[in-house]
Amino acid sequence: MTQADFLTSTFPPAVALPDADFTGPDRFHNRELSWLGFNWRVLEESENLRVPLLERLRFLSISATNLDEFYTVRVAGLRELVREGNTTPAQDGLSPAEQLVLINADARHLLQDQQRIFNNLREELEGNNIQILDRTALSEEDLAFLADVFMTRVFPILSPLAIDPAHPFPFIPNTGFSLALQLERKKDKRTLKALLPIPNQIDRFVFLPAAQGIIRALPLEELLLVHLDSVFPGYKAKGHCAFRVLRDSDLEVEDEAEDLVREFEVALKRRRRGEVVRLKISADAPGALKKLIMQELEVTGDEVVDIDGMIGLADLKELVVDSRPDLLWPSFTPRVPERVQDFDGDMFAAIRQKDMLLHHPYETFDMVVRFLQQAARDPNVVAIKQTLYRTSKKSPIVEALCEAAEDGKSVTALVELKARFDEAANIRQSRRLERAGAHVVYGFLDLKTHAKISTVVRREGDQLVIYTHYGTGNYHPITAKIYTDVSLFTCDADLGRDANKVFNYLSGYVEPETLDNLAISPITLKPRLLELIGQEAENARAGKPAAIWAKMNSLVDAEVIDALYAASQAGVKISLVVRGICCLRPGIEGLSDNIRVKSIVGRFLEHSRLVCFANGQELPNKKARIFLSSADWMGRNLNRRVETLVEVKNATVKAQIMSQVMAANMADVAQSWIMKPDGSFERTPVPEGAFAFNCHRFFMENPSLSGRGSAGASDVPKLTHTDD
Incomplete structure (x- = not known):
């Protein structure tokens, strides 16, 4: 199956999996592993040669940020369940402990790939006159320039912290980044362990004066290492490492809080002090320093990741500089309707x-x-x-x-x-x-x-x-x-x-x-959704055309997934565009023969939630029922949030959603990944020089149908394009 098949009524042959029990947990893909799969797709954009170089660096930064948040929220929650002895399986049958094992293995592989890609991008950046320096590459002129930068912009906010019986190990907040140091006093060779927190109030990278048109940037921790003698006068460094802490960042609020604002202000302070869920530390850290840090932060070996490379890749976004437009997406100015x-x-x-x-x-x-x-x-x-x-x-x-x-x-x-x-x-x-x-x-x-x-x-x-x-x-x-x-x-x-x-x-x-044209969760949205899916199934059983097109960020809710499976089995053709998490397994014989799923990852973050029901005719058609929503199809959105599902009645707006927005998403090739029955995604290679329809480019070139003025045509623009 190719991505272009999404615009046709042709569905690929379903895969037979005779050893699976689709009356039980086998019918679902794991939520957390599905999220990691999405972040792999984000990371792989940093190797996509169709993407400009600095935008690839941005994708690498985004994947690092995503993974940090995943650990501080989702992994933190699973750890809490394990600590409480909770063995209740998720809908796919995996217990919290089993999920943590699989997450840890996949995330470590992801971190390794991030460093590999960073090294490759660093070389490519250098070939394009952008250098990420270390302290060994600095000239005398550089050192003179950096001395002034250090004393005027960095030194005033540094807080060196000795560690001894009179100075206990300090609290390191969530996302806190520090240097750990083994120091020796010059006059008597007395040893001292110390921390130097790297302030987050200033940028991670210091830009040096351009030399022959070359953009040069030095990580802040390298600048600190150059000037340790100013921070710890009379000492010399015998060993050092960098480390970064991630803490449990989910909030808990008392049910009977009298003043909700004040309660949340207190909870935000607690977030900074949550338990450590991950420690990233330099792979070459001195053994004594690593042992001390682990003991003081109370982390075990499986919560420690040794980083052979740059810690805190999320900060690479600072290097996506406007001064190199040739390495960025072409400029785009949003239209006024x-x-x-x-x-x-x-x-x-x-x-x-x-x-x-x-x-x-x-x-x-x-x-x-x-x-x-x-x-x-x-x-x-x-x-x-x-x-x-x-x-x-x-x-x-x-x-x-x-x-x-x-x-x-x-x-x-x-x-x-x-x-x-x-x-x-x-x-x-x-x-x-x-x-x-x-x-x-x-x-x-x-x-x-x-x-x-x-x-x-x-x-x-x-x-x-x-x-x-x-x-x-x-x-x-x-x-x-x-x-x-x-x-x-x-x-x-x-x-x-x-x-x-x-x-x-x-x-x-x-x-x-x-409510006339609106359904809201947690009251009527999910029942309305299930009713609409069920009506398509009834149409299919009655021999009428039946189809569903839907676009969302995540598909997790078991009841909705089961309704989609039942509709597929009745003959409803279901085409889903799910950017991130998808717990439904498409294309399985007897379960989801008529369901196909794709994910779009590209220049813009797909975020809109739209759904089209054929209503007895082939999609697209004028009698289709069209909805826009604030809700993804997840338990939290359908049961624990106030969300909206709005039915669109205006004919032009309906045509715009069906024949412009959804059709272009279905037709996209350049940025699309196809989901396989095992939950993995695969991007079909595009031959060199071949045309690959890009829905983001299409939308940049064609105004929205309902926003056209008196001079606009009423026809929906064709899904064609002059380049990729």
Whole structure:
């Protein structure tokens, strides 16, 4: 099977696996191993010669960041289960202890490959006049320059720490990076062990003056080693190593917390002090130093990884410099939708004409910001309601909400404090909003609010009109530049009422009795999804065409997977685009003959959640039922979060999702991986010089159908392209 087959109704022959029991755990692939498989795909992009050199370096950095977060959250959770003696198997039948063994083996292999790829990229960078230096390669001129850098920018924030009976081993926070030193006093040869924490308040790399057009960078730890005599005067180094600590970073909050914000502030401090789940240390570390570090951090051998190379590859993103555009993706400026331009930038006028779906980052996220900024400054706007899951540090959306509140408008902001790793930022934003006069609510203690909704109530004549934005991504202008998401703007009264009912549910715990075009978790979303999958199965059994196209980040929920298996067995043709975790096993005879799965990893991070149900005809068709959602098909999203599943009724928006967004994802070859029955993914090689359709390139070149203005054609653009 090739990736291009995804655009046809042809499904490859299913594989027979007679030794497997598909009535039990064999029908699922392990969640954690599937995630590691996704990170392997990310890492392999750093070797993809179709990707510019510095972008390959960025992919390497992303894979390192991903793996760190995986250990601080997922692996930390499994370790806790093992420590408590929990042997309950996951849905694939593996116990927590068995999962840890498999994860450890795969992750160590991944770390080794990261270092191998780094060494290869380092050589390639050097061939392109970008050098990553070590202290042995420094000239006298370099040393003079670095002496000034060290004394003015580094030395003032260093904290050298002796280790002896009067100076116990210090606490090293999560992601803390340090040098461990064996020192000898020059005057009497007395020994001293010490730590030199490497400050994270300054960049990991110091850039030296360019020499003959060569960009040169020195890791900060190398600079510290050059100037040890300034940090520890009177001593000389007899041995050293670098090490980095990862700690359990999952949050626990008391169920009866009286002040949720204060409780989360305390929990964030606890995160820094979580138990160590992984210690990365230089492979050539002196034995005595390594033993001391392991004892003090209370880690065992299986929690230690010896790194023969650079520790902290995530910091390589600092080397992706704008001064070498020839080694980066070609520049791309997101479009302003033609329809918005037709109305001179007036978002409300553009939305009044008809529903509009914007595809980010190809259509600029600035339109979402403009929607709220215009609402804040429009004297006819009386109320704004907004969910905030992840926001940027200086969020223009928060600025607009504050401006509206200060202007006397009724502003309600639902701030999710439990947005992992963004909790501190969200606490700061909630304080700002409260000071501006907004009503700030935090939803449910036991449910994350992950829905992406914004409503603006505007007085028009003697009526109040609700303008609504439903999104698949966060209200975060920075990530919106690299995440693919969709934004639906509408003034449809039913969708507006549905949104207000959701806000009432979040702020007042008023469970909505009826919703017109919306399903929400944890109440109705999963039942609606199962009902729609079941209806396709009924259509297949009745001899009607039956198909499902769906796109998401992760597919884990056992009940949904079983429903898809049942639909496949009834004859429903199911094509899935799952970027990350997929616990469903496709293409197995008698189980999933009619299911195929692909993953797209490329320039942009696939993030939108879309699903199309054929509804008795071949896909695509005008009668299909089309939905956009904030939810992945995981237990946490369907059962433990507030999420939305929005049915799209506008004909143009439906055509855009089916025949443009989904069709292009199905047709992609250049960035696609096909999932095999055993849970692994395989990228079909593209012959040198052969055309390989790239959906990201296609979207950059073709405007979204529903955002076209008066000059736009109504036809869906063809999935063709002049180059790869």
